[in-house]
Amino acid sequence: MSHTFHISKSHRHLKWDNSLQPIATVPSGSTLTFDLLDGGHNQFTATSTTASITTFDFSLADPAHGPIFIETAEPGDVLKIEFLSLKTASYGWTSIFPGSVGFGLLHDEFPDPMLKIWDLESHREEGYTVFKEGIHIPINPFLGVVGVAREQEGEWSTIPPYETGGNIDCKHVTVGSILYLPVKVRGALFSCGDGHAAQGDGEVCGAAIETPMEVTVRLSVVKGMKWVESPHYVTSQQHTANLVRGGAKGEYASLGIDADLREASRKALRGLINWLVAEKGLTREESYILCSVAADLKIVEAVDMPHFGVACSLPLGVFVGPPYI
Template sequence: MTTDIPKAGRTIHIRRDQWHLAWDHSIPPIARISSGEVVEFDMLEASCGQIQANSTVEAIGSLDFSRVDQVHGPIYVEGAEPGDTLEVEFLDLQPAEWGWTGVIPGFGLLADEFPEPALKIWHLEGGADGWAEFAPGIRIPLAPFCGEIGVAPGQPGALPTIPPYRHGGNMDTRHLTKGTRLYLPVEVPGALFSMGDGHAAQGDGEVCGTAIETPMHAVVRLTVHKDRSVPEPQYLTGGPLIQRTNTAPYYVTDGIGPDLMEATRNAIRHMIDHLQRNYGLSRSDAYMLCSVAVDLKICEVVDAPHWVVGAFLPTSIFTK
C-alpha cells in the first residue's frame, strides 16, 4: 500500500491495492483533494481477494476473517473540519463480470441454523443495468452499491470495519446507488473518507451476511458543507427506490412477536420454507436468495410489544 499523496486534480484514482482494515484517524491519507473534486476507485470484493471467480466452497472454510471488508482510502478533503458534513455523490458504480454469495459459519441472521459453509459464484451480465442468474428460471436484476462507506472517527484507536457507526462504516444500505447523495458527519480534519465492499445486488437486511459480493469500479464526488451538520448518516436517493428490482407483485411472509429480532428471524424462516416448497431450492440456496433479493421491512410497531416484520420477495425474479 502506498502513502504517496498526489496533488489535487480533476480526478484522483485509487487502486485496488490501496486499502486498510480499520476506521482510525491515525491512518495517513493516500490522496488529498479539494471540496467538489471527483475520486475514482477500483476496489477488491469484500474478501480482499481471498475468493476468486473460480473458487469452490473450500474458500469459505479457509477464509481469513481478519482480512474481510477492507476499505479503500483514506482521502483527505481540504477544508473539512469536525462539525461539517461530507456529501458523497455517487456518479457511477460498475460491478465486475463475476461475484459471489456465501454462507459463512457463525455469521448472519440464522447463523445457528446454517453451520455448514456454502458458496455461489455468479456470472454478472450487462454491467450496472444487467442481471445475474441464480438458478434456471431465477434472475436477479443488478443494482450496484458499496456496503462500506465512511469517514474516520474522532475517537482515538482503531475500530473494526465490520459494524456500522455514526460516521458510516459497514452500512450495507442497498439504496446508495448511482445518483444518491450520502451525507456523513465529519469528526476529524480532512474527513478521511474511505469506501469498499462492492455489492452487485442485495435485499434489505442482507440476512445471510453476504450479498452478491463483487469487485467494483466507483466514481464519487466529495463535497464539504459548512452550513449543515448531521448526527449520523443521511441520504437523498437519486429517484424512486430501485423500482427495476421488481415489476410484479411481492410475496410476503410475516414474523410477529414481542422480540423484534426473533420476529425478523421468523419472517426469514417462513420465506425459506416458501422458497423450498414452491421453487425446489435447497435450504442454503433459499437462505442465500433471501440475502440477495428479499427485503425486510418493519411493518408495525404501534401495538407494543407485538412487532410485525415482513420479508418481501419480488416475484418478477422468477422467469418461468
Template sequence: MSIHALKRHQCNLAWDNSIPPVVRIVSGDQVTFDCLDASNGQLSPESTASSIGAMELSLCDQVNGPVYVEGADVGDTLQVDVLSIENADWGWTALIPGFGLLTDEYPAPALKIWKLNHKEGFAWFNEAKGMKIPLRPFAGEMGVAPGKKGSFSTIPPYPTGGNIDTKHVTVGSTLYLPIEVEGALFSIGDGHAAQGDGEVCGTAIETPMKVTVRLTVRKDKSYTKTPHFSTSISSSDEEYYCTTGVDSDIKEATRSAVRNMIEFLVTEYELDKVDAYMLCSVAGDLRMHEVVDMPNYVIGMMMPKSVLGEKA
C-alpha cells in the same frame, strides 16, 4: 475540479483517524477507487465451499482510502455523490459459519459463484427455474474516520458510516456523513452487484468494483449526526410475495420472517434451504410492518415476484 484515483492496494482494515491519507483533494473533486471484493481477493471465480474455511476473516471488508478533503472541519458534513460504478463480471455469495441472521441454523459453509451479465443487467440465480436477480450495484462500505482515537473494525456500521450496506445508495444517489476529524478521511469498499434489504445470510453478491464519487464539504448541515442519504426509487408495478414474523422481540420476529420465506421457497420452488437463504439475502427486503401494537412486532420479508417467475 480535479479527478483522483486510488489503486486496489491503497486500502486499510480499520477505521482509524491516525491512518495517514492516501491523497488530499479539494472540496468538489472526484475520486475513483479500484476496490477488490469483500474477501480482499481471497475468493475467485474458481473458488469452492472449501475456500470459505480457508479464508482469513481478519483480512476481509477492507476499505480503500483514506481521502483527506481540504476545508473539512469537525462538525461539517461530507456530501458523497455516487457518480459511477463498474463491477466485475463475476461475484460470490457465501454462508460463513458464525455469520448471518440464522447462523445457528446454517452452520456449514456454502459458496455460490455468479456470472454477472452487465449488458442485460441481471445474474441467473437458477436458469432452469427462470430465477434471475436484477443488478443494482452499490458500495456497502462508505464512511469517514471516527473522532475517537483507536482502531475500529470495518465489519459494523457507525454514526460516521462504515458498513452501512444500504442498497439505495447507488449511482445517482447522495450520501451525507458527519465529519468528526479534520479532513474527514473518507474511505469506501465492499462492492455489491445486488442485495436485498437486510442482507440476511451475511453476504450479498460480493464483487470487485470501480466506483467514482464526488466529495464536497457542506457547512450548512450541522444536524447530520448519522448517515443520511438522498435517492430516487423508480416507480414500477413490481409485485411481492411477503412472509411475516410476529414476536415480542424484534430480532426473533425478523428471524421468523426470514425462516418463513425460506420454507415458502423450499416448498413452492423446490429450492434447497441453503439456496433459499442466499436468495433471501440477495433479493428479499426486510420491512418493519407493525411496531405500534407492542409487544407484538410484525416484520416482513418481501420477495419480488419478478425474481421468482409467475408461480408466486
C-alpha cells in the same frame, strides 16, 4: 477548477483510525476513482468452490480504501458523496459460512458452508444475473462500506456501521444517489469499499453478491447541515423506478411477530425460506442465499407493544420462467 484523483486497490486499511495518514489530500468538489477489492479481500475468485470457504480469513474482511483528506472539512461539517459510476467485476460471490462462525441472521440453523459464484458479465447489458435457470436477479451496484473517521481515538472494526458510516450495506445508495456523512475530524478522512452487485435489505445470510468494483465519486464539504448526525441519503429517480419495475409483479412476504426485533426478523426470514422450499422447490441453502440478495426485511409494526412486526418480502419479478412461474 475540477480535480480528479485515482486510488488503487493497494491503498486499503482494515480499521477505522483517525491517526491513519491520508493517502491523498484533495480539495472539496474533487472527483475520485477507486479500484476496490471485494468485501472478502478478493479471497474468492471466479473459479472458487465451496471448499474455498475453509481457508477464508475473516480478519481480512471488509477492507476500506483510503483514507482521503478533504481540504476545508472540519468537525461539524458534512461530507457530501455523489455516486457517479459503479462498475462490477465480471464475477461475484455469495456465501453461507458454517454455523459455528456466527455469521448471518440464521447462522445457527445452517451448519454447512456454501459458496455461489455469479456470472456478472453475460447479461450485463440486460441488467441481471442468473441465480438459476428461471430465476434472475437484477444487478443494482452499490458500496457496502462508505465512511469517514470516527472522533474516538484508537482502532475500530470496519465490519459494523457507525454514525459516521462504514459498513452501512444500504442498497439504495447507488449511482445517482447522494450520501451525507457527519464530519468528526479535520479532513474527514474518507474511505470506501465492499462492492455489491445486488442485495436485499438486511443482507440476511451475511453476504450480498460480493464483487470487486471500479468506482467514481465526487466529494464535497457542506457547511451548516447541523441535522446530519448519522448517514442521510437521497436516492436517484432511476433507482426508485427500478424498485417499482422490480416489484411490478408484486411480492410474497412472511411476517415475523415477536417482542424482540431480531427474533421477529428471524421468524420472518424463516417463513420466507419455508415458502421457497415448499412452493418453489429450492433447497434451504439456495433459499437463504436468494433471500440475502433479493428479499427485503421491513419493520411493518413498531408501536403496538410488546410485539414488533417484521416482513421479509421477495419481489415475484425474480421468477422469470419454468418451473417457477
